Amino acid sequence: MKKWLYPLVIVIAAAMLTTACTKRFNEINRNPNDFTEEELKADYQLMGEPLSQAQLNLLIYNDPPTAQLQQNLNADIFSGYMMSPNPFDGNINNMTYSLRYYWNIKPWIVTYAYVMRPCDFAQEKAKGKYPDFYAWAQILKVEAMHRLSDIFGPVIYTHYGEINADKSIDYDAQPDAYYAFFKDLKEAIGVLTDSINNHAASRFTNFDLVYKGDYTKWVKFANTLRLRLAIRINGIDPAKAKLEGEAALSHPLGLLTTPDDNFNVNISPVTHPLNIIGYNWADIRMGAPMESILTGYNDPRLPRYFVHTDEGPNVYHGIRNGISISTKETYSGFSYLVKFDSKILFMTAAEAWFLKAEAALNGWKNAGDAGSNYNKGIITSFRQYNIPDADTYLNDNTSKPAPYIDPKNALNNVLTGDKHLSTITIKWNDGDNNDIKLERIITQKWIAMFPEGQEAWSEFRRTGYPKLFPVVINNSGNTIPTEKFIRRLPIPDQEYITNPKAAARAAATLKGLDNGGTSLWWDLH
Template identity: 40%
Template sequence: MTINKIKRTALCLSLLTAFSCTDNFEDINTNPEGATIEQLDQDYNSIKSLFKPAFNHLFISETTWQYQIQQSLQADGWSGYMTTPVPFGPQNNHDYVLNGGWNSYAWDDAYVNIISYLYKAEQRSKDKFDQFYAWSLILKVATMQRITDMYGPAVYSKFGKGVATYDSQKEIYTQMFKDLDFAVTELTKRNAAGEKTAFDETDLSLYEGKYANWTKYANSLRLRMAMRISKVDPALAKVEAEKAVSHSLGVFTATADGLKIKSPTDLNVIDVMSHSWVGLFMGADMESILGGYQDPRISKYWNTSKVTPGEYKGVRTGIIYPSGSTYSKFSQTGPRTKTGEITWMSTAEVYFLRAEGALRGWNMGGTAQSLYEAGIKSSFEQNGAEGATAYIADNTKLPKDYVDPLNPANNAQAISKITVAWGTDKEKNLEKIITQKWIATYPDGQEAWSEFRRTGYPKLFRISNNQSNGLISTELGVRRLAFSDSEVANNKEGIASGVAALGGLDNGATRLWWDTSAPNF
């Protein structure tokens, strides 16, 4: 299997040109029958079409190669979820020789295909149709939370203002919290007034445009962001987390509250890569952790292998792959990714966020243990798995050693020594929370990779074929993506401001603002 070639026709390659790419939206969206923007405003038609790209590109739902370039070849492997065991050549993220062509795509795609459209939605709706402005802010924050957690500094506050200098990650998080303040206040007010949603025909999620659901998502997103900065700014993190949970509509609590969309093609790009391309397989960490716990969700996430029939067999990331077909009989993806349903955020994740908050002494509306166990139950329910009660109580099973049936040199002893059952040690309980959140958040490798960088959990196997010549530590792994090649080529001023805000070299070893080496407590 080889990567499909990227074909970009008239693609805007820098943020400055991305701004100009939106200049002709007035022409593009003009009704050929002669209707003006003012006439189209009557049914919000000048705004509605601008939201579709966000749904299709925030989590790539249609085009497989785009997902592969944007996430599969980065975070999905670094998180331990799954890997593409192909010897791609001298520049390979698996081996920590980071491929700028691959790693630029998430940045370019976000700005050209999401942020530019949401910016135009803001121009057409702010102070006029503020329900749409609020919605655009929620989608903007959801997009930029992922982008800043990949790259660090980025263009946020100055987007569309003719200035392409970057905000620091601290500034981005501060502004994202403020944007959510407006969005939550606006939608809460309209929901309380019983206003009929204006989003129903535009919303491509399963929420059907309901203001209450989008408000809960915004609150849950705030909680995720608060936890992300808990080590670098614990005071602000506590304020924002408690604000999310104490809001009148609150955060996700029922499993059905989670935000999902349906792929327009009813296919899942992960399933296509794993089965049609025969190029994406279970990670060794998944086998070790789920297999060791005899976790019932393993049969929902994965199929048994052909190399050891009847058993689940994962592939280690960052080893020497002799050929693209060497590991082609290992476990491929299972029922979870067989449908076109894509989870943006789950209720289980929210319970685990609250559990960690409670562990840190924040008011999360429950004890750390009760919220932790609620998160496991919600994940079991979401995946149609049985046996949650016995699983939660198990205090004996541990992650298991990994055995590569093709090459014993890749064998590895399990690193984690925790059981599932709640304990008494604070640090170990944090490891339990993050490990279970890692299981529940599958297949979103981006969130899993971010939490691994923040906490060091779950404890993952290290790569054995580090080709970075000492640039990236085998122990610490990749900490971020370098800025986009298109920015380096076309936005010198922006890159200079980004590197200054980063406070380190523009490479994969430099830590982000929230990625501090300080202890978890």
């Protein structure tokens, strides 16, 4: 039986390779199985075209309704970055913790149908013949699957395509998935590093929508991804975290360093899905924590992220998550997101500097100095937005996040003295304790990662920073404590129908019930 005919994927295979409007329409959107072997051997298309598709669909590029459900109406909002003015389903939805199963299956479907499947296909064709393509697919799989695991917890990764006698396909519990991610990254980094050392010419230039076939940048990205995942698990498995983190920090090719290294998938000429969601549908606005933090810090990135309101060029309003909204028009005048170019951002070089700052707090070798890394993270973020002078900002030891005032409903206000309003300042102070230093690092990392809500949500759950505002209305039926915030999405209902035995086994690996209030393995809050 072919790998893709197992129960998980048979449900979603029909959605595979849907049509899109790109300059490479016929190439990218043609099913690999429809090509002859001879056609696809030319110019490495057999592996390259599926991996182009995998990049394009880390966040589905050509289907804004699906992108809205894949990330925008979960992680983008749960991270504090954004909020919708639309009271979907009578305000009984993800924003008020009434989790919509038909929304929350989308991350699962997209990742398996549009990323794992083409990566698996490419690896089958590359195995033993084209180690660079095989390694590239490994990196893409880890990038996609760690995001999925950080949504649901257990995922089908090492057992992908393996059908048991009872017709089930086993999941990896989250720790097993993470250990597999590290193994795959180590192998891929080794293969591409050898190619670089042997001065091998890139074979995937024509298919690489991020780095145009630059093996060195892919290694730097993979090193940074390895460090990200190591930092992620430091609270739960410090020995493994240190081992993997120090391996990333000691690699001779290093991490992402400058904005030119940012991991952006170029989907041109298709517009960014957030432009459609924000402007065509008016379904997303600035989140209240963004207003509080950026205005309180007088942050010059504010107009690079959001559009001021009609009240004036210096007036920005965000919407608090999980509030009473009766009509879409109530908050329609609040700040739009800026319009994005045709690149979808998944990792910045600024994040790499903040990861190094935290690694330094942990005492890891080759991490450098925490304060210097912290400052370099801010400077690198400023350079990403062509803001020339960071000195004033770096030396600001008085500005703090501002109280949040909802001009539409005072019940949503977060005022001075509220425990959810951070008092962290910007300037680094070596004399502070590590808790204060960590809050400072994560708050600035959170600002710099915008608009990548998936990673921002994961870091908030891991650290509790930056301080966000809890929902006002909680429709979870007591499954998600308001003060704890949402921790994950439940395993999709479709899995309990098509893969019930394995889904039940996967749910049993969780810390609690399969609901939004149960923390993930690495989440100790």
